[in-house]
Amino acid sequence: MSDIITKLNHVLNERKHADADSSYVASLYAAGIDKILKKLGEEAVETVIAGKGGVRDEIIYETADLWFHSLVLLAHNDIDPQLILDELDRRFGLSGLDEKASRSKE
Numbered sequence: 001m002s003d004i005i006t007k008l009n010h011v012l013n014e015r016k017h018a019d020a021d022s023s024y025v026a027s028l029y030a031a032g033i034d035k036i037l038k039k040l041g042e043e044a045v046e047t048v049i050a051g052k053g054g055v056r057d058e059i060i061y062e063t064a065d066l067w068f069h070s071l072v073l074l075a076h077n078d079i080d081p082q083l084i085l086d087e088l089d090r091r092f093g094l095s096g097l098d099e100k101a102s103r104s105k106e
């Protein structure tokens, strides 16, 4: 797993024991799942707007916010980000069109 994802995931798990007044992540956990999902939705929308705008730095910045809040959601659910990388690895080389076609035969 990438070094920064590993380090960040470690901090996100540590923040489960932190004071909400001194940590943004702890404040999200304290506010609960609906707040985490609200932030994730906002960041998704901001990423879409940045994508539409086409400004490279804004796309990078907003995607970082989106990935960060996705990692918060995973940590909140005790899901190791490695499992997402494993899922992408499992899909690697399988065309999305072929995967979709195989689903319609089920």
Ligand SMILES: N=c1c2ncn([C@@H]3O[C@H](COP(=O)(O)OP(=O)(O)OP(=O)(O)O)[C@@H](O)[C@H]3O)c2ncn1[C@@H]1O[C@H](COP(=O)(O)O)[C@@H](O)[C@H]1O
Pocket: 008, 011, 015, 022, 023, 024, 025, 026, 042, 064, 065, 068
């Ligand atoms: N990578 C991040 C990171 N990316 C984005 N953010 C925060 O995510 C929030 C994004 O919300 P918005 O863009 O909507 O900004 P906002 O208007 O301030 O947010 P709201 O008031 O609407 O909640 C901002 O408060 C950002 O500072 C992050 N906060 C923390 N981290 C990492 O998480 C670690 C732990 O953070 P703390 O728990 O705060 O110590 C940090 O050391 C960083 O490594």
